[in-house]
Amino acid sequence: MLSWEYPPRIIGGLARHVEGLSSALASSGNEVHVITLDFPGAPYEEREGSLYVHRVPVSVPAPTFHSWVLLFNHFFEKRAGQLAHEFGAPDMLHIHDWLTVPAGVASKHLLRAPLVMTFHSTEASRSSNSPSTESAMVEGLEWWGSFEAARVIAVSGWMRAEVLSSFKLPEDKVEQIPNAVEPLKFEGPIDAKAARARWNVTEGQKMITAVGRLTSQKGFDDLIRAYPAIRRAVPESRLVIIGDGHMRAELETIAEQEHVRENTIFAGFISDGELVSALRSSDVVVVPSRFEPFGIIALEGMAARVPLVVSRVGGLAEIVEDSVDGIEVEPNNPSAIAAATIKILSDRELASRLVARGEEKAKSYSWGNVAKKTLGVYQDAAKVTKFE
Amino acid sequence: MSEGSKRLLSTLLVLGAQSPEKALPVEEFAMKLGIGVSELQPDLDRLAESGYVVTTRRGDSTRVYLTGTGVITASSAYS
Numbered sequence: 001m002l003s004w005e006y007p008p009r010i011i012g013g014l015a016r017h018v019e020g021l022s023s024a025l026a027s028s029g030n031e032v033h034v035i036t037l038d039f040p041g042a043p044y045e046e047r048e049g050s051l052y053v054h055r056v057p058v059s060v061p062a063p064t065f066h067s068w069v070l071l072f073n074h075f076f077e078k079r080a081g082q083l084a085h086e087f088g089a090p091d092m093l094h095i096h097d098w099l100t101v102p103a104g105v106a107s108k109h110l111l112r113a114p115l116v117m118t119f120h121s122t123e124a125s126r127s128s129n130s131p132s133t134e135s136a137m138v139e140g141l142e143w144w145g146s147f148e149a150a151r152v153i154a155v156s157g158w159m160r161a162e163v164l165s166s167f168k169l170p171e172d173k174v175e176q177i178p179n180a181v182e183p184l185k186f187e188g189p190i191d192a193k194a195a196r197a198r199w200n201v202t203e204g205q206k207m208i209t210a211v212g213r214l215t216s217q218k219g220f221d222d223l224i225r226a227y228p229a230i231r232r233a234v235p236e237s238r239l240v241i242i243g244d245g246h247m248r249a250e251l252e253t254i255a256e257q258e259h260v261r262e263n264t265i266f267a268g269f270i271s272d273g274e275l276v277s278a279l280r281s282s283d284v285v286v287v288p289s290r291f292e293p294f295g296i297i298a299l300e301g302m303a304a305r306v307p308l309v310v311s312r313v314g315g316l317a318e319i320v321e322d323s324v325d326g327i328e329v330e331p332n333n334p335s336a337i338a339a340a341t342i343k344i345l346s347d348r349e350l351a352s353r354l355v356a357r358g359e360e361k362a363k364s365y366s367w368g369n370v371a372k373k374t375l376g377v378y379q380d381a382a383k384v385t386k387f388e
Numbered sequence: 389m390s391e392g393s394k395r396l397l398s399t400l401l402v403l404g405a406q407s408p409e410k411a412l413p414v415e416e417f418a419m420k421l422g423i424g425v426s427e428l429q430p431d432l433d434r435l436a437e438s439g440y441v442v443t444t445r446r447g448d449s450t451r452v453y454l455t456g457t458g459v460i461t462a463s464s465a466y467s
Contacts, residue, residue: 004463005463008456009456009459009460009463010460011460011463011464012464038406039406039456039459040406040407040454040455040456040459041456057404058404059404060404061402061403061404062402062403063402064402065398065401065402065466067402068401068402213464214464215464215465244457244460244461244464245389245461245464245465246389246394246461246464246465247389248389248438249389249390250389268439268457269456269457269460
């Protein structure tokens with residue numbers, strides 16, 4: 001498995017997917033090697049049972065991000081070659097998004113192993129408003145990976161349709177396999193009072209939580225613009241935004257302009273354990289994304305037994321059934337976000353109903369199921385792969 | 389975050405400065421960016437205050453490297 005992110009290097013849902021899938025594959029008796037990038041404080045080599053994690057340092061400087069990606073792919077290839085020498089050639093190679101396509105394709109031909117590629121997102125959907133030469137390179141790599149892969153996986157129906165139309169792939173080459181959630185992470189006792197106190201949420205106050213990278217895609221600016229209306233209806237509340245990113249200063253400014261800075265907490269990145277505590281201590285989780293190929297935070301919210309407000313976009317709209325296990329709102333609409341959030345915070349019966357159905361739904365998204373379906377894709381990929 | 393700060397984080401990432409051992413001398417970093425140390429220093433101070441970078445003294449020189457949060461923030465623009 002080749003991935004540029006793996007915990008504790010968590011940029012987005014991709015890291016969670018690779019962690020959950022590789023761990024479930026290893027638990028079902030497979031030997032799994034994850035090749036990923038090094039990260040401050042994380043060991044270069046890690047092993048748990050038959051799951052091996054190899055964190056590769058990039059020892060040569062690069063001039064730009066995109067040339068750095070090509071460079072780290074060479075280091076991934078080198079590690080893949082070393083592992084093949086040490087453990088034998090792999091039965092399967094699995095790459096995730098464009099970032100590991102060069103190493104995946106090269107390893108496929110050098111090690112003569114079938115290749116599977118998972119799309120968590122596409123460049124076209126990420127950068128539709130800002131085409132650039134870098135985007136052209138990324139789209140080229142995406143096409144190349146989807147062409148070289150014997151089978152392609154998309155994390156949602158929306159993503160599958162996007163991949164089919166963008167790369168003109170045959171229908172039977174692309175399988176939809178979702179992300180999942182580990183329910184055990186959300187079990188056991190927590191000190192909700194302490195978790196809320198950490199974000200200055202006092203007794204009697206409602207905790208409104210949002211989680212993700214602070215980028216335009218996530219729509220946190222819309223949530224902050226919705227917050228004054230929410231506060232007028234629910235004055236005793238705090239908005240806790242968990243995550244970090246380039247938009248942080250801009251979001252802080254918007255919170256000031258909207259006169260809600262004092263009640264908006266920018267929590268930054270927090271550990272997995274802290275995230276679980278924060279989610280379980282929340283009164284509502286809002287996912288105001290403008291674009292979301294999957295939206296794993298919605299599943300995590302359901303598993304944490306918290307009612308959800310989500311944008312009706314991409315994979316999110318496939319996970320959440322409106323008014324059954326969450327409330328859907330149109331994207332880019334602060335008024336709609338405010339109305340749905342107020343509805344949940346002021347109607348306990350509705351909130352309980354959404355939570356109960358959400359918890360049931362979260363249970364159906366297990367990493368065990370994802371691993372089983374992925375193994376099926378591996379078998380198909382092995383059958384159709386031929387080397388001359 | 390300003391475009392300048394984004395550029396600093398991204399440059400530290402691609403230069404591999406993400407641990408005390410791989411920390412980059414500030415003078416060298418400024419030279420690679422094509423700016424003077426006095427122009428760079430206020431941005432570095434702001435990034436250090438926000439927890440994205442750490443500056444340390446080694447011998448006569450001040451060096452800089454990305455924290456885990458800095459690595460993730462630098463990478464998040466591309467994911």
